[in-house]
């Protein structure tokens with residue numbers, strides 16, 4: 001089932017939660033709505049579900065206008081962060097709930113319900129736990145029950161609001177992999193909300209980056225990470241350094257470093273900002289390139305597979321980060337206070353918030 005959001009806006013009093021949101025979710029994709037707190041992710045999910053009316057705009061499922069259909073008619077499965085399982089019911093009854101409350105004519109027989117619940121228990125790998133109560137399960141297991149319960153009614157698609165938000169890092173990691181496999185198996189359209197960029201990049205086929213009620217960029221994880229369309233997306237997805245500079249004579253000057261750019265505008269000498277990921281900062285003991293700049297190593301953070309260096313540029317005084325492999329770190333035998341030369345390998349330059357290519 002594909003989902004199409006056309007020009008949706010939503011305000012609460014004078015506060016605008018969604019501004020003219022345009023979004024297409026193709027059938028069978030696993031899509032992440034990613035953004036900081038308050039960016040409108042949950043509001044958008046609730047609008048898709050039909051839990052909230054939009055002020056303007058339309059929602060289409062498979063090309064059919066569902067804007068004025070209520071939540072039951074939309075046939076959506078949800079899972080929220082706080083898995084609200086029924087405490088007094090065992091796991092079997094929790095999963096069966098959506099089927100047992102159907103009107104008699106649409107309700108499957110007892111045998112059919114039993115069959116479906118057991119196949120869902122197999123799917124979420126909780127066979128054998130049908131007669132436990134929610135309090136007897138771990139957080140990750142409860143979340144899988146919540147997913148099974150949402151799937152029991154054979155929804156057209158699944159909407160998950162921070163489904164793993166309340167769980168610890170290791171369980172989140174396991175559940176992410178599990179959700180990815182489940183998605184591959186079922187081929188169901190799934191939209192999930194997260195404010196965790198790693199979760200979005202790792203799990204989703206497509207990432208929708210939101211900020212202040214707007215969609216800033218939509219694309220595959222590689223697209224949004226490697227080609228952020230604006231400074232917000234750049235800074236939100238992954239760690240990034242930014243250096244203030246100016247652009248003049250077809251060159252961006254970031255302190256003593258100069259970069260040739262394709263910039264043909266009459267009014268010269270305008271402010272520009274260069275964004276560089278820490279892993280795109282090359283560190284050495286001597287200047288290797290004409291644009292290398294001198295920096296002092298302030299602090300070393302050992303992160304496991306990589307080492308993060310906090311540095312201060314000698315020309316501008318700006319503090320920034322570089323990431324080097326453990327091997328490179330050992331080769332250079334680095335210590336705080338060392339004088340180093342850095343080369344910025346990939347810099348994205350923005351002038352007035354617009355990307356210009358280096």
Ligand SMILES: Nc1ncnc2c1ncn2[C@@H]1O[C@H](COP(=O)(O)OP(=O)(O)OP(=O)(O)O)[C@@H](O)[C@H]1O
Nearest residue numbers: 012015017035036037038039040041042043044195
């Ligand atoms: N019922 C409501 N009444 C008033 N304001 C609301 C209501 N629901 C949401 N908002 C506001 O709309 C904005 C967007 O909220 P939303 O829950 O969609 O954000 P979010 O991106 O999901 O954030 P989080 O990651 O914190 O859940 C927030 O500033 C929120 O305070």
